[in-house]
Amino acid sequence: DTGVSQDPRHKITKRGQNVTFRCDPISEHNRLYWYRQTLGQGPEFLTYFQNEAQLEKSRLLSDRFSAERPKGSFSTLEIQRTEQGDSAMYLCASIPGLAETGELFFGEGSRLTVL
Amino acid sequence: AQKITQTQPGMFVQEKEAVTLDCTYDTSDQSYGLFWYKQPSSGEMIFLIYQGSYDEQNATEGRYSLNFQKARKSANLVISASQLGDSAMYFCAMRGMDSSYKLIFGSGTRLLVRP
Numbered sequence: 001d002t003g004v005s006q007d008p009r010h011k012i013t014k015r016g017q018n019v020t021f022r023c024d025p026i027s028e029h030n031r032l033y034w035y036r037q038t039l040g041q042g043p044e045f046l047t048y049f050q051n052e053a054q055l056e057k058s059r060l061l062s063d064r065f066s067a068e069r070p071k072g073s074f075s076t077l078e079i080q081r082t083e084q085g086d087s088a089m090y091l092c093a094s095i096p097g098l099a100e101t102g103e104l105f106f107g108e109g110s111r112l113t114v115l
Numbered sequence: 116a117q118k119i120t121q122t123q124p125g126m127f128v129q130e131k132e133a134v135t136l137d138c139t140y141d142t143s144d145q146s147y148g149l150f151w152y153k154q155p156s157s158g159e160m161i162f163l164i165y166q167g168s169y170d171e172q173n174a175t176e177g178r179y180s181l182n183f184q185k186a187r188k189s190a191n192l193v194i195s196a197s198q199l200g201d202s203a204m205y206f207c208a209m210r211g212m213d214s215s216y217k218l219i220f221g222s223g224t225r226l227l228v229r230p
Contacts, residue, residue: 042208091158104160107159108157108158
């Protein structure tokens with residue numbers, strides 16, 4: 001069983017460009033989460049899906065950010081008109097529907113650098 | 116609102132010695148879960164240990180134990196017999212009663228193990 005995978009691992013872009021990150025959760029995990037982690041800080045919750053439904057969005061998720069999980073499997077996180085403040089690690093995590101403890105299984109993250 | 120506080124930005128420990136990483140939390144929920152994750156330089160968040168608020172015994176997982184003091188709202192991580200591979204960032208996190216299962220993280224502690 002493979003873990004959570006994220007692509008690309010690293011992305012360097014110029015301010016104003018659009019970027020998209022992909023997350024493939026552990027198979028049969030019906031909940032998927034996106035977090036953002038800036039340097040020296042802990043991960044901050046952005047949004048989560050149960051199957052294909054986006055159930056919660058943080059106030060951190062401005063209108064330049066959009067996340068989708070069209071078939072309830074992989075998810076994408078798109079950032080439009082990137083700004084230097086968007087530079088961060090974007091972490092994806094998943095969890096099965098019936099989770100005893102609720103530990104999230106994380107991917108290795110996608111690091112974004114906006115020049 | 117839930118909050119996690121980690122007051123130690125950085126810690127040193129000698130190899131083979133024990134170390135305690137501090138974590139305090141704040142929540143109005145009666146039922147909650149507390150987690151510790153390790154983040155090596157590769158970026159992946161690795162689950163270490165979980166403590167439920169109603170668990171009477173402190174959780175242990177190998178060399179990791181969680182010193183849970185409910186009245187003081189503290190959930191310190193104890194690592195025994197430190198190894199060089201334990202050098203990493205360590206994050207305390209909590210989950211409340213809502214159905215989202217999302218975790219709220221502290222700002223982390225960087226642990227360096229000296230040979």
